[in-house]
Amino acid sequence: xxxxxxxxxxxxxxxxxxxxxxxxxxxxxxxxxxxxxxxxxxxxxxxxxxxxxxxxxxxxxxxxxxxxxxxxxxxxxxxxxxxxxxxxxxxxxxxxxxxxxxxxxxxxxxxxxxxxxxxxxxxxxxxxxxxxxxxxxxxxxxxxxxxxxxxxxxxxxxxxxxxxxxxxxxxxxxxxxxxxxxxxxxxxxxxxxxxxxxxxxxxxxxxxxxxxxxxxxxxxxxxxxxxxxxxxxxxxxxxxxxxxxxxxxxxxxxxxxxxxxxxxxxxxxxxxxxxxxxxxxxxxxxxxxxxxxxxxxxxxxxxxxxxxxxxxxxxxxxxxxxxxxxxxxxxxxxxxxxxxxxxxxxxxxxxxxxxxxxxxxxxxxxxxx
Amino acid sequence: xxxxxxxxxxxxxxxxxxxxxxxxxxxxxxxxxxxxxxxxxxxxxxxxxxxxxxxxxxxxxxxxxxxxxxxxxxxxxxxxxxxxxxxxxxxxxxxxxxxxxxxxxxxxxxxxxxxxxxxxxxxxxxxxxxxxxxxxxxxxxxxxxxxxxxxxxxxxxxxxxxxxxxxxxxxxxxxxxxxxxxxxxxxxxxxxxxxxxxxxxxxxxxxxxxxxxxxxxxxxxxxxxxxxxxxxxxxxxxxxxxxxxxxxxxxxxxxxxxxxxxxxxxxxxxxxxxxxxxxxxxxxxxxxxxxxxxxxxxxxx
Numbered sequence: 001x002x003x004x005x006x007x008x009x010x011x012x013x014x015x016x017x018x019x020x021x022x023x024x025x026x027x028x029x030x031x032x033x034x035x036x037x038x039x040x041x042x043x044x045x046x047x048x049x050x051x052x053x054x055x056x057x058x059x060x061x062x063x064x065x066x067x068x069x070x071x072x073x074x075x076x077x078x079x080x081x082x083x084x085x086x087x088x089x090x091x092x093x094x095x096x097x098x099x100x101x102x103x104x105x106x107x108x109x110x111x112x113x114x115x116x117x118x119x120x121x122x123x124x125x126x127x128x129x130x131x132x133x134x135x136x137x138x139x140x141x142x143x144x145x146x147x148x149x150x151x152x153x154x155x156x157x158x159x160x161x162x163x164x165x166x167x168x169x170x171x172x173x174x175x176x177x178x179x180x181x182x183x184x185x186x187x188x189x190x191x192x193x194x195x196x197x198x199x200x201x202x203x204x205x206x207x208x209x210x211x212x213x214x215x216x217x218x219x220x221x222x223x224x225x226x227x228x229x230x231x232x233x234x235x236x237x238x239x240x241x242x243x244x245x246x247x248x249x250x251x252x253x254x255x256x257x258x259x260x261x262x263x264x265x266x267x268x269x270x271x272x273x274x275x276x277x278x279x280x281x282x283x284x285x286x287x288x289x290x291x292x293x294x295x296x297x298x299x300x301x302x303x304x305x306x307x308x309x310x311x312x313x314x315x316x317x318x319x320x321x322x323x324x325x326x327x328x329x330x331x332x333x334x335x336x337x338x339x340x341x342x343x344x345x346x347x348x349x350x351x352x353x354x355x356x357x358x359x360x361x362x363x364x365x366x367x368x369x
Numbered sequence: 370x371x372x373x374x375x376x377x378x379x380x381x382x383x384x385x386x387x388x389x390x391x392x393x394x395x396x397x398x399x400x401x402x403x404x405x406x407x408x409x410x411x412x413x414x415x416x417x418x419x420x421x422x423x424x425x426x427x428x429x430x431x432x433x434x435x436x437x438x439x440x441x442x443x444x445x446x447x448x449x450x451x452x453x454x455x456x457x458x459x460x461x462x463x464x465x466x467x468x469x470x471x472x473x474x475x476x477x478x479x480x481x482x483x484x485x486x487x488x489x490x491x492x493x494x495x496x497x498x499x500x501x502x503x504x505x506x507x508x509x510x511x512x513x514x515x516x517x518x519x520x521x522x523x524x525x526x527x528x529x530x531x532x533x534x535x536x537x538x539x540x541x542x543x544x545x546x547x548x549x550x551x552x553x554x555x556x557x558x559x560x561x562x563x564x565x566x567x568x569x570x571x572x573x574x575x576x577x578x579x580x581x582x583x584x585x586x587x588x589x590x591x592x593x594x595x596x597x598x599x600x601x602x603x604x605x606x607x608x609x610x611x612x613x614x615x616x617x618x619x620x621x622x623x624x625x626x627x628x629x630x631x632x633x634x635x636x637x638x639x640x641x642x643x644x645x646x647x648x649x650x651x652x653x654x655x656x657x658x659x660x661x662x663x664x665x666x667x668x669x670x
Contacts, residue, residue, distance in 0.1 A: 013386035013516055014568075148386065148516075181529075252652075254387065256416070291610045299604050303613060306599065306620050309648045316650070340622050344566075 003275065004243040006134060006236065007140045010265075011247035012257050013148030018046055018279040019352060020247045021145035022080070027353040028141040029062075029078035036079040036139035040126055040147045049345050054080035059088060062346075068246075069127065070346035071351075079139065087290050088125045089115035096225050101218045110215040122147045123158035127233045151155045156268055159230030163223075246331075249278055249325070250317035258310075259327045277321055279338040283314035323341035335362040371664065373588040373640050377557040379549065381524070381585070383514040383570045384517065384561035389593040392652075393561050393644075395419045395515035396661035402439035408507040409440045411492050411513055413523070417443040424654045432495070440507070446484045449491040483525040493546050520575070524550060524583045550585050557588035562634060564595055564627035569634060577639055590634050591664065596642035598624040635656055642666075 009021040018039050025037035029107045039046065047055040051066020079261065085174050104110050116123060123146065130144045144203045236242055244265055248258035258275060265272050292303045325333050336355040339348065354360040374397070374599040391412070398410035398419070409432060410419055421427045428441040428450045435441050451471045503631060514520045527547035531540060543573040550556055558579060560573040576587050600617050609617065627643070635641055644663040649656045 015387070165641070249387070251387065253416070253418070288612045288616065291613055295609075299607060301599075302599050302604070303616060306616055310616075312648045312650065342618055 004241055005272050006130065006144065006242040007230050007273070008144045008238075008242065009245045010146050010261060011148070012254060015247050015249040016147065017247040018145050019349065020245065020276055020278065020336075020356070021143050021357060022046055022050065022244065022351050023079070023353045025078055025141065025143045026072075026074075026349050027357065028143075029076045030072065030073040031351075032075035032196055033140045034076040034078070035141040035143060036081070037135060037143040037145065038081050038083060038126075038133065038289055039145040040083050040085075040122065041197055047080075049349060050078075050080055051346070053082055054226070057081065057084040057087050057292060064149065065066065066346055068091075070344060070350060072132060072350060076140070076308065078166060080164050082116075083126060083129055085122055085125055086115055086316070089121070092125070092128060093222070095257075096222055097218075100112075100202060104218045105215070105222075106217065107216065108215045121158075124161070127158060127237075129169055130227065131233050131236060156264055163227055163230050167176060239268050243271045243275055247273045248275065248277055249279050250281075250320045252316075252320060255320045262328045262331065270292060272328075274332050274334050274355065275324065275328050276334045276336060277317075278336045279326065280321070280335045280362050281313040281317050282339055284311050285363070307334070334358075337362045371559075371589045371640055371642060371666075374559065377555060378509055378572065379556040380492075380497070380509065381514050381556065381558045382511065382513045382561060383520045383558060383575065383579075384516070385563075385568045385575075386516040388561045388563045389591075389644075390516070390561045391418050391513050392422070392657065392660055393591050393593065393664070395422050396657055396664050397559070398439060398511045399423070399657065399661045400665050401509050401511065402437065405438060406439075407438050407506070408509045408511060409442065409507040410511045410513065411495075412441075412443045412513045413488055413492075414445055415515075416625050419513065422653060424656050442490055446488060446489050449483070449487040453487040459661050471571055482520045485523055486530055486539070486546075489523065489526055490542055493549055496549070504601060521578050521582060524579070524585060528583070537575065538629055550583065553586055555587060558585055560590045560639075562585050562590060562592055562630070564592060564623075564630040566626075566630075569630045572634060573637065575649075587637070587639055590625075590636060590637060590639050590641045592631055592641060594645055594646040595631070596620070596623045596627045596629075614650075624641055 005023050008016050009024070011017045021039060025035040028035040039055065047053065050067070051063050052060055057079045059079045062080060067074055087240050090106060093111075094102060097105055108310075109266060126144060126146055130142065133139065133142055246258055246262055246265070248254050262272060262275065292300060292307060295303065321333065321335065333357055336352055339351070357363070380394075380397060382390050382397065383424055384390050394410060396419075398408050401408040411541060412419055417427045420426060420433070420435050423435055423439075423441075426436045428443060432440050432442045439517040441457065466651070489531075492510060492512055495507055496505070496510050498507050515523050527543040528549065530543035531547065560572050560576060562568050571588075572590065579585050579587060599620055605617055605621065631641065631643060640662060647659050648654045
């Protein structure tokens with residue numbers, strides 16, 4: 001992870017991905033590499049942990065007091081921001097669309113759907129932001145926390161899906177007469193009250209198709225820049241100075257997703273720096289079993305049950321981790337233990353980083369690297 | 370079964386990813402079927418887990434009987450779209466001629482939320498289906514709903530369609546769906562949470578958003594993975610090695626967190642069922658039965 005200037009954290013929801021992203025940025029700042037963590041999660045807790053009221057769509061510097069409170073003295077600055085989806089899309093249109101098309105695009109219902117609901121649009125805008133921040137070059141390390149994707153493909157496929165939406169042969173064919181006429185308002189289904197058109201409109205009503213046609217005509221002005229950007233983003237994701245950090249938790253269903261994600265990243269020629277297994281239960285040390293054996297009565301029974309439960313969790317985790325290690329080889333696995341309390345301040349974020357960099361390890365779960 | 374759910378035809382089980390939604394949905398389905406209700410449990414376009422949890426092969430995209438009174442299905446977008454189209458068009462030949470046309474495919478893909486509409490539409494359609502004797506094919510449908518953020522989007526779909534699409538077959542269906550979802554006599558949402566700070570906050574937020582944005586009311590909360598207290602004051606004060614003291618402290622800390630989460634969730638004013646954490650090697654049928662017995666009140670944590 002040390003030689004990357006862009007780190008992308010990926011994984012499913014509820015595994016501590018955002019915390020890991022913050023950890024990576026904090027570690028860099030501590031070691032003298034200025035950093036920026038960009039998250040999608042409306043994680044108010046993370047904001048508070050970082051000493052900020054809330055994370056906004058603008059970059060904010062983590063205040064010195066927050067570090068001081070945690071007893072940390074960073075050698076470079078750390079910034080954080082939270083991506084506001086809708087606003088980022090609007091800004092993108094405002095920046096790129098020709099002035100006469102902006103309003104038409106922004107007020108179109110299909111644009112509303114594109115910017116909020118279309119599968120992959122959240123992922124796309126995250127990548128767009130990553131590109132923008134990377135181009136500005138203000139941060140030696142950029143950590144991008146991706147949306148918790150239900151399906152790994154949504155993420156990798158996002159630029160393609162958006163392009164597909166904007167630039168589709170089928171759409172061109174439908175729109176050709178209108179484009180040739182060079183004006184809007186031309187009835188799309190001048191194509192004929194054709195069989196196909198009539199059938200579609202039985203589902204949607206003709207107006208819907210008309211709106212979609214208008215949207216396509218207006219957004220065409222942006223297609224070229226979207227295509228260029230999608231290409232650039234892909235280049236950045238595949239660049240040797242970009243690395244992915246795959247975050248997972250040791251439950252079986254999470255591990256399956258992690259393996260699937262790992263495979264996809266590799267197929268797409270993207271570098272996975274590490275698989276972080278978060279919230280690992282360590283096995284009970286032998287010494288404790290010995291101590292319990294010397295007790296008696298109900299207290300002994302209760303302690304024994306508690307240790308058994310702990311061990312059961314640890315065994316499950318160890319089995320999962322072993323499988324993950326085999327299936328993701330040779331990508332290194334990094335284990336972070338389950339902390340008794342959620343990570344809720346900079347100090348705890350720092351504590352997590354000690355596991356990521358191997359200063360501390362989870363005992364008894366086998367070799368980590 | 371939890372009183373507030375016992376007379377509902379549609380149960381929506383939702384919560385943050387990893388809180389055990391699927392387990393709770395499966396346990397509710399098991400209980401429902403045992404009470405003699407013909408029950409269909411639906412997973413939505415995901416890696417299927419419910420039928421395997423019950424010790425059966427995966428059900429797939431077709432409604433499949435898994436045991437007496439219990440059916441399962443994993444609703445997939447393409448087959449659902451096909452079924453939906455066939456329902457509107459009535460004829461297979463028209464379907465092939467029109468829906469296999471790439472232009473049409475393009476449009477259908479990008480009509481906002483059409484995919485979600487057909488997924489939800491298929492699930493809700495099963496609530497309307499009748500048998501030859503005129504009774505409902507399924508007395509109850511249980512949805513293992515997508516995780517939080519996606520759930521809001523998913524259940525907002527009928528309204529989004531109504532706002533976007535002018536009157537037509539789609540809009541009519543969307544209106545029916547919306548009305549069913551907001552009907553308190555028919556539909557109940559079960560929120561699943563874990564005794565940890567973030568999931569609990571997210572549950573409160575989900576409850577708020579579901580009622581404000583989708584206008585569906587949550588009817589019950591299941592607090593999964595509850596850790597009951599184990600060591601009394603005397604035991605905590607007794608002389609133990611530092612290692613064992615840590616074990617006691619860690620357990621009681623987790624138990625205290627469970628209690629404080631329970632307290633926070635109780636501010637919702639909904640029936641709240643704690644389901645104790647189950648320690649087992651393989652989470653399968655046996656564990657599921659345990660969860661079910663807690664949900665039905667047969668076991669007390």
